[in-house]
Amino acid sequence: MTTSMTAGDSLATSQRSLGDPEVRHPLWPPLVAGCPTTSTDTIAHPLEVDYAYDKASSALFTAAGSDTAPGAGAGHNRWAPLLPPLLAPGLGEGGTPLIGIGDGVFIKDESRNPTWSHKDRLNRVTTSAAVGVGASGIVVASSGNHGASAAAYAARAGLRCVVLASADVPPAVASFLNAYGALVLPVPAADRWPLMRLIVDRTGLHPVSNLAVTHTGHPFGAEGYKTVAYEIFADLGVPSAVFVPTGYGELLFGVWKGFTELHRLGLAESVPRIHACEPALGGPLHAALRQGVPATRVDVGDSDAYGIDCPVGSIRGVLAVRGSGGSSLLVSDEQMRAAQAELAGHGLWAELSAAAGLAGLRSAGQEVEREGPVVCISTSSGFKDRGVGASPELTTPVDPSWDEVSRRLRAAGIRD
Amino acid sequence: MTTSMTAGDSLATSQRSLGDPEVRHPLWPPLVAGCPTTSTDTIAHPLEVDYAYDKASSALFTAAGSDTAPGAGAGHNRWAPLLPPLLAPGLGEGGTPLIGIGDGVFIKDESRNPTWSHKDRLNRVTTSAAVGVGASGIVVASSGNHGASAAAYAARAGLRCVVLASADVPPAVASFLNAYGALVLPVPAADRWPLMRLIVDRTGLHPVSNLAVTHTGHPFGAEGYKTVAYEIFADLGVPSAVFVPTGYGELLFGVWKGFTELHRLGLAESVPRIHACEPALGGPLHAALRQGVPATRVDVGDSDAYGIDCPVGSIRGVLAVRGSGGSSLLVSDEQMRAAQAELAGHGLWAELSAAAGLAGLRSAGQEVEREGPVVCISTSSGFKDRGVGASPELTTPVDPSWDEVSRRLRAAGIRD
CATH class of the missing domain: 3.40.50.1100 (Rossmann fold)
Known part of the structure; x- marks a missing residue:
């Protein structure tokens, strides 16, 4: 079922x-x-x-x-x-x-x-990839639907989740991002991608958003x-x-x-x-x-x-x-x-x-x-x-x- | 389709x-x-x-x-x-x-x-009843899911909608209640049911929430x-x-x-x-x-x-x-x-x-x-x-x- x-x-x-x-x-x-x-x-x-x-x-x-x-x-x-x-x-x-x-x-x-957006279709697949490589969790840079959806699918899979958000996220969306037990870090936008690379390199968390010079995503x-x-x-x-x-x-x-x-x-x-x-x-x-x-x-x-x-x-x-x-x-x-x-x-x-x-x-x-x-x-x-x-x-x-x-x-x- | x-x-x-x-x-x-x-x-x-x-x-x-x-x-x-x-x-x-x-x-x-709650199952049916009796719209007393759902189904059916809400509705829910073009009137709770009766009697709007001494609803x-x-x-x-x-x-x-x-x-x-x-x-x-x-x-x-x-x-x-x-x-x-x-x-x-x-x-x-x-x-x-x-x-x-x-x-x- x-x-x-x-x-x-x-x-x-x-x-x-x-x-x-x-x-x-x-x-x-x-x-x-x-x-x-x-x-x-x-x-x-x-x-x-x-x-x-x-x-x-x-x-x-x-x-x-x-x-x-x-x-x-x-x-x-x-x-x-x-x-x-x-x-x-x-x-x-x-x-x-x-x-x-x-x-x-x-x-x-x-x-x-x-989680009330299309992003769930993506996150089912990327969270599966994290499971496939044996990661203990995922990391995502997002201040909205992508981040909350990633947090939900990580929770569902028993994975940890770090969300690099921004400080200007709408207040209700901040509640949404924090609802699923992820570690949500509001940081300046310019710091998000460098931090994501560091987190990936040093913790082994699997990245489910972009790491590249133009967008590739997962x-x-x-x-x-x-x-x-x-x-x-x-x-x-x-x-x-x-x-x-x-x-x-x-x-x-x-x-x-x-x-x-x-x-x-x-x-x-x-x-x-x-x-x-x-x-x-x-x-x-x-x-x-x-x-x-x-x-x-x-x-x-x-x-x-x-x-x-x-x-x-x-x-x-x-x-x-x-x-x-x-x-x-x-x-x-x-x-x-x-x-x-x-x-x-x-x-x-x-x-x-x-x-x-x-x-x-x-x-x-x-x-x-x-x-x-x-x-x-x-x-x-x-x-x-x-x-x-x-x-x-x-x-x-x-x-x-x-x-x-x-x-x-x-x-x-x-x-x- | x-x-x-x-x-x-x-x-x-x-x-x-x-x-x-x-x-x-x-x-x-x-x-x-x-x-x-x-x-x-x-x-x-x-x-x-x-x-x-x-x-x-x-x-x-x-x-x-x-x-x-x-x-x-x-x-x-x-x-x-x-x-x-x-x-x-x-x-x-x-x-x-x-x-x-x-x-x-x-x-x-x-x-x-x-509208992200079970209330939509009810409102499809009650809005249909309003259409069935030839009403020009509906009236509902609710500060939450029921009111917003009624407003959505009324909009979908081309009916007017009056929502008798309360002033202590959560802020995001206030946005939700007002999203579908209904006339939303925040009034003290004790005034909601008497006002609903008056509106029903004087405008012919069809009531989709309770009018009775114990609950009957529609x-x-x-x-x-x-x-x-x-x-x-x-x-x-x-x-x-x-x-x-x-x-x-x-x-x-x-x-x-x-x-x-x-x-x-x-x-x-x-x-x-x-x-x-x-x-x-x-x-x-x-x-x-x-x-x-x-x-x-x-x-x-x-x-x-x-x-x-x-x-x-x-x-x-x-x-x-x-x-x-x-x-x-x-x-x-x-x-x-x-x-x-x-x-x-x-x-x-x-x-x-x-x-x-x-x-x-x-x-x-x-x-x-x-x-x-x-x-x-x-x-x-x-x-x-x-x-x-x-x-x-x-x-x-x-x-x-x-x-x-x-x-x-x-x-x-x-x-x-």
């Missing part, structure tokens, strides 16, 4: 450099600082995982396959053959719903994960995001396009890779266009595509979409956008706020960063071809936003007399 | 008084102030919904049935025949995972719902909670016992009723013992069972489990505990805190109220017979607790020198 069920063993065979797909490395150990063969002083190349696809059963993706699949608690176990080995226990990650909001637009509501991590594509395909078939809130581009790449696998396995006739939606106050992927380079660094302004305002990207984003015929869209904080309000009007309270996907769709207008249903990924819950809990006027008592209450009802357009 | 799919029409036939099961009323309109035939000045009797069970297909509950059932976004639609008519659109409510925490104990993680609401039992049965069969955080007892009753239906339909061989877990600083159900009355009122102390510290209960709780051979357990705030910490150690951040189920199991010890797996329902996310966001020390910067960081690592038992 739940965590013990599995749809089979992993078919993962090796790590492959995204800088040169001919360059392969053994599956273990995970190359947490990027490809040692192709990376340079200025560009680090992430790796992806390759599989024995010829041994994959298409029943994994069909209704007949799901007959024998476990229930809602199965999480990644359902897709175990096409993921790195799931050696750490799960929390029922994934299996999130698609919510239609009209006009062929569907929201993939990732706030329904164990080589197994983005594999966990493929399940978003698998689930969309199971619920809807192949949509026309997917709009993805984009920070480092790991989710973007994972969704694209998942659909390419479905195509490769002969299940999907096509691959949707994958549109990256970055904050206009940053946008390293947009800059890399314009400059024709695999990854670059940009200055980041003070966006409230703190979950995705990254100064540096990786070739993952370039591959996903180019490979799918998609595009790179920049969305302003105002456009994300409008999309956040639109989602709330459908009953979905999303973090500002999470609304970037719908903001991208709405801002693109006619630029983006629409040949069928489109999916916007909403990555996280509104509870994680800056400003949550910081509006004392929301708890200011109202005069309970009928005169005052009826005045307020009428002001809101509700008539007595 | 998603909201438009349905597994069939509702088989609901009538409302039946819980004060006297021989007393029936037509299904419409919902009797929102309790049974007019059997209620007295001191006891209000809730109603339940009856169904044409002989027309229900057992395929609804089998793997074969779920072959044709829609995906994760289906929510209550999957169980439409055994629910009141689902006239308002859904948000993929329910379908939450069972997470094993060892020794045959499973957590039903209700924080995975659209007659359709508890039906939505039956799906918790259906899902547990699908994932695990019939557990030995279910431990339920208990405020007014609607969830308690719904879970019990769901299992009795499975038994009545010949699918389940038995019904689990249903254990009510109330805060020791209140406990109207515990008091009613001791006094041998259907419902009573108690003084409520200042429990931090504000989601379930109710001064008044209903006969629903008595029926569920007596009918299942269960018990009524009182749990202290300290016991709930210990259970909350235990859940966090498994990667689950639960609201304090939500940990009452596990606290009940742990406090009961040998008193509660264990013949097989048990389920503790965890109703909601830790983000809703008092104190969330109120710990400035969590964001106090740490000296990033290696001396200080390594000192903290060693203090946490992580050696370099």
